[in-house]
Amino acid sequence: MDPIIYFVIMEDDTKTHELLFHYFKEFPNFECKGCFTSAGETRDFLLQNPVHLLVADIQLPDMNGMEMIKSLPNKPLVIFMTGHNSKKTATKSYAFDAIHYLTKPFSFGDFKEAMQRTIDRINGKPKIDNSLGEHVMFGTGAIKERVLLSEIRYIEVKGNQVTIHLANEHQVSFRQTLKEVADMLPKTYFLRVHQSYIISLWQLRKLSPTFVTFFGTDAVVPVSRSYRAELRARFQNDPSAAPAVDE
């Protein structure tokens, strides 16, 4: 039998309470310990009664849900729900290491996925599944950038300013070291080719001994001698996946 997962709902809209209870009926090992319409009440309850999961709205009448969570000494796992969908809010929620970010309205399928992620996290499954379809949070301090791995073309560092060049022609910049960034990326798809550059192997168009080019841009990234052999080795076992090679 699966262990019981205790949760609390923090949501000012009673209709959403009903919807959540309706969906939670399908998950018998989830047990509700409380359902609150304000952040203050929820905080008071959580200080006395720790739970595994908090299903939280972001905009609440008395305070912001994220600020309330930040103030908790022992933070539970969090699933955010919001009707105020924006990239900024989504980025902030991921900075909280949230399990899921549900935008209202959400279907049972979305909810089921959030529950599955909760179970996986409680069972110790790593958050990133090393696929290109994952988002990763970059940056240190208050400014974070949430980037879809498949959109990264290459990453460049100048001083301690990292710039990610995306396939949709956009760029995101933040302060972090290239090594820290490299550690956050799945090694299957990304490779460091220079002390200032990390490239997405899937975006590679042309491979030359000293530089690489990418699909959809005229940008050229240099390849250092020390990284050259590893870059070539990546494509030796799978010639069909290899970019054009310029000898």
Add this chain to the structure above:
Amino acid sequence: MERNRTFLRLSVGWQLAMGALFIALTYIVNLFLHGNSSISHSLAVGGSQIAALYGYCYLIRISFDRGSRRYVGKAALLFTLVLPLAAPVLVYLIFPWIGIELQYSQAEFDIKEFAAKVLLALKTVWIGAGFYYVFYRKEMMTRRVNELEQATAKKEKELAELKADLVLNAGQSHYARYVMNDVVARAAKAGDTYTVEQVTHIGKTFDYIAGIVHQSIPIATIYPAMAYFNQVVASIRLRHDNKPVIRITTEGEPTMQTIGPLTLTTILENSDTHGRVDPEHPIEVHFFFSRGKMVFSCTNTKRKEGSNVKSSGKGLALVRQELALLDRHDVKLDIQEDEDTYTVCLTIIYH
């Protein structure tokens, strides 16, 4: 606003050099035509002419200034009248006072001769001022055209941003969200999963569009485009009571491809709207992904009695507009039509 530099906008150094050249030419003319080898005479006459020219140039410049142009006519007339009167003051009072004697002491003052010489000197100034007016006017016209173009472009950009914000706010309207959430909650309570799923789909469509509207260039990478495509597929299937009305086959894995954000879904929606769609005649979708290439084909069976929704051609026009954004790649949109089927095949070779 950055102004274009023209030959009328000379640096002080160039202006000094041109002034010196004019004085040197005055000296040469005086030397060879009148046998006058005095540099100070050429300096006095040439300098006076340059000063007069600067006066006219100033008047010409302010004549293009909206605030001051009404005074310019009177000022120019006054300046032109004052100049011949200023000449004797210069020649007989100011220049002798600083040690330059332009008139010959033995020669008698002849007003006609003096006036002729003054007018001759002013003629050069007026010709110079005339040229200055012609070129300055041309420059001002060009600048005004540029300013108008920039103002128009700025206005167009502001309008585009406003339209994007309107779309964004409409899609992300809090009230609309609450209503949708309310409908979903009520439908879930009543066991109406169809409404739950379809209203959620509408909400996600708004989210997807909002994400695209935020971008300065509306190009989507394949992952979000495919996620939205799959969502539309689920919605269409649900509308057909979860019957197998869309058959999807895929070769390869999506990786580096980029596409117009609504290209795939618009083609699919067109098939659903205008084609015969049922389990016996499903929409056949095929994806092929490889490094640097993507092929998407969508085939539907034609309705025997003809489509009950008349095609306006807007769907394919939108697809073509979106594909135009991928102009650096080879994009081919083929439409094959036979008696029973209608196929749209999109091939993109990425560069």
